[in-house]
Amino acid sequence: MAITKLNETEREAALAQLPLWSYDADADAICRNVKFADFAEAFGFMARVAIYAEKADHHPEWFNVYNRVEIKLTTHDAGGVSQRDIDLAKQIDSCR
Amino acid sequence: MAITKLNETEREAALAQLPLWSYDADADAICRNVKFADFAEAFGFMARVAIYAEKADHHPEWFNVYNRVEIKLTTHDAGGVSQRDIDLAKQIDSCR
Numbered sequence: 001m002a003i004t005k006l007n008e009t010e011r012e013a014a015l016a017q018l019p020l021w022s023y024d025a026d027a028d029a030i031c032r033n034v035k036f037a038d039f040a041e042a043f044g045f046m047a048r049v050a051i052y053a054e055k056a057d058h059h060p061e062w063f064n065v066y067n068r069v070e071i072k073l074t075t076h077d078a079g080g081v082s083q084r085d086i087d088l089a090k091q092i093d094s095c096r
Numbered sequence: 097m098a099i100t101k102l103n104e105t106e107r108e109a110a111l112a113q114l115p116l117w118s119y120d121a122d123a124d125a126i127c128r129n130v131k132f133a134d135f136a137e138a139f140g141f142m143a144r145v146a147i148y149a150e151k152a153d154h155h156p157e158w159f160n161v162y163n164r165v166e167i168k169l170t171t172h173d174a175g176g177v178s179q180r181d182i183d184l185a186k187q188i189d190s191c192r
Contacts, residue, residue: 039146039149039150039155040150043143043146043150046142047139047143050135050139053135054135054136054139059135059161059162060160060161061159061160061161062159062160062161063157063158063159064156064157064158065155065156065157065158066155
């Protein structure tokens with residue numbers, strides 16, 4: 001089954017369950033920035049997320065510098081935010 | 097000893113030994129983009145770099161999406177590119 005983009009109502013309902021995430025209209029993506037004590041903690045988190053992402057075959061766009069990680073989730077095949085992004089966001093929250 | 101910024105001559109001489117890296121004048125940083133077969137390979141590379149970076153106590157600014165990793169090295173304490181960036185770039189090249 002093809003992955004479809006959530007409509008605005010569906011996306012807002014999903015985001016209401018993800019208070020740490022926000023919608024970036026320009027990127028048509030959901031975003032979360034996370035700050036850690038240091039690089040080792042930040043990268044440990046990234047490693048946990050990487051394993052989930054690889055299992056789900058759905059990967060984040062992310063930036064890291066020292067103790068900060070900026071995460072953006074979107075589904076290129078769907079042209080926007082899909083249920084896959086919501087599911088990965090929940091997994092990411094469980095990694096923090 | 098304080099870490100000092102390399103002057104232009106020093107930086108260019110160092111970069112001549114690092115053909116995969118280029119100088120980004122806007123960021124006052126050296127950059128390399130690396131492409132892998134897939135996410136698992138890209139993240140494996142990042143994990144190797146992370147261990148080197150943590151040992152050296154000098155960390156990259158980097159972005160990853162799927163099989164691509166964009167790396168930027170600069171030394172904030174020195175206000176630009178220092179020998180630490182050159183050393184880390186060499187280590188990163190050995191991780192690829």
